Amino acid sequence: MKAFVIPRPGAPTVELAEVPVPKIDDAELLVRIRAVGVGIHDSYFLPTNATYPYPIGIEGAGVIEQTGRGVLGYRPGDRVTFVSSMQSKGGTWAQFVAVNADSLIIPIPDGIDFPEAAAVPVAGNTILRAFRALELMPSGGTLFIAGASGAIGTLAIQIARRRGWRVVASASAPNHAYLLSLGAEKAVDYHDPNWVEQVLQWMPDGFDAVVAVQPGTSSQSMQLLKDAGALVTISGDALISERGVRMSGVPYPMDVRDELAQLLTDIAEGELHVELERVYPFEQGLAALAKVQTRRARGKHVLRLE
Numbered sequence: 001m002k003a004f005v006i007p008r009p010g011a012p013t014v015e016l017a018e019v020p021v022p023k024i025d026d027a028e029l030l031v032r033i034r035a036v037g038v039g040i041h042d043s044y045f046l047p048t049n050a051t052y053p054y055p056i057g058i059e060g061a062g063v064i065e066q067t068g069r070g071v072l073g074y075r076p077g078d079r080v081t082f083v084s085s086m087q088s089k090g091g092t093w094a095q096f097v098a099v100n101a102d103s104l105i106i107p108i109p110d111g112i113d114f115p116e117a118a119a120v121p122v123a124g125n126t127i128l129r130a131f132r133a134l135e136l137m138p139s140g141g142t143l144f145i146a147g148a149s150g151a152i153g154t155l156a157i158q159i160a161r162r163r164g165w166r167v168v169a170s171a172s173a174p175n176h177a178y179l180l181s182l183g184a185e186k187a188v189d190y191h192d193p194n195w196v197e198q199v200l201q202w203m204p205d206g207f208d209a210v211v212a213v214q215p216g217t218s219s220q221s222m223q224l225l226k227d228a229g230a231l232v233t234i235s236g237d238a239l240i241s242e243r244g245v246r247m248s249g250v251p252y253p254m255d256v257r258d259e260l261a262q263l264l265t266d267i268a269e270g271e272l273h274v275e276l277e278r279v280y281p282f283e284q285g286l287a288a289l290a291k292v293q294t295r296r297a298r299g300k301h302v303l304r305l306e
């Protein structure tokens with residue numbers, strides 16, 4: 001099969017190669033990949049027991065080809081989308097992948113195609129966990145999102161609005177109309193040296209909660225929080241709490257499987273929008289990886305396989 005691989009341990013490049021279809025064991029599914037969600041982490045999330053050449057990637061959507069003898073609840077022909085991280089046999093940037101049946105696997109509802117489905121599991125899983133940590137319940141409140149026009153922010157704005165939260169978000173000026181279209185009530189440009197003051201003019205009492213998506217955005221965003229507010233850093237910023245602010249990273253482990261399935265249903269029913277900035281033919285995977293590594297993607301970049 002075709003796959004984008006790290007050819008050998010420590011190799012600095014990802015290459016398109018011909019490799020064997022993985023053999024599944026009793027607890028695994030073999031999935032024929034139809035679309036791949038591209039993430040900045042894809043070229044370096046590698047298990048210590050990887051077999052080389054190692055197909056990269058942790059997120060995909062496709063059709064179950066075969067089930068291991070011990071697997072219950074899945075059948076060949078099922079359409080699924082999933083996160084399959086750190087699997088020794090390889091990841092999702094391939095025509096076939098072996099997926100442990102305990103992975104985060106969600107059936108794809110009617111009304112969603114493979115590229116849309118492949119764009120959801122990592123971003124959806126991440127923001128649903130982050131919102132649990134923030135206790136972003138349907139009671140309403142105010143939320144600031146730093147770095148909001150990417151895959152995570154696109155979902156975050158819409159989910160928060162559906163839970164009755166008021167949202168202000170940051171991105172470059174050309175993306176402001178996009179953020180407002182998703183439900184943000186104001187958008188600020190993080191390039192402006194006075195962006196924190198601008199936001200505080202709009203929300204003088206500060207925010208109940210912050211999601212800091214991009215690395216390095218937490219400390220300035222902290223200035224926007226009310227005393228005893230809550231902040232989640234998606235990219236693992238190191239932080240020192242002040243003013244009783246409750247801080248965390250994305251909490252693991254936590255089961256958001258049902259919420260993720262509901263998210264896909266909401267997307268299928270047109271209640272939520274998934275932004276695909278670009279869908280690439282599989283062979284152009286390295287162009288997609290280069291784009292997401294700029295940290296300037298709008299929504300998600302996805303590879304499509306026939």
Ligand SMILES: NC(=O)c1ccc[n+]([C@@H]2O[C@H](COP(=O)([O-])OP(=O)(O)OC[C@H]3O[C@@H](n4cnc5c(N)ncnc54)[C@H](OP(=O)(O)O)[C@@H]3O)[C@@H](O)[C@H]2O)c1
Binds near residue numbers: 146172
């Ligand atoms: N903890 C987890 O489980 C987990 C899971 C998945 C991803 N992540 C992390 O989440 C990040 C990727 O998130 P994503 O895919 O949603 O976004 P992304 O595609 O990396 O970023 C796009 C957004 O970030 C903005 N941006 C870029 N630099 C910024 C800065 N210095 N300050 C504020 N905003 C900035 C961009 O704005 P413009 O383009 O408009 O300028 C845009 O809004 C990565 O760091 C990844 O490692 C963590």
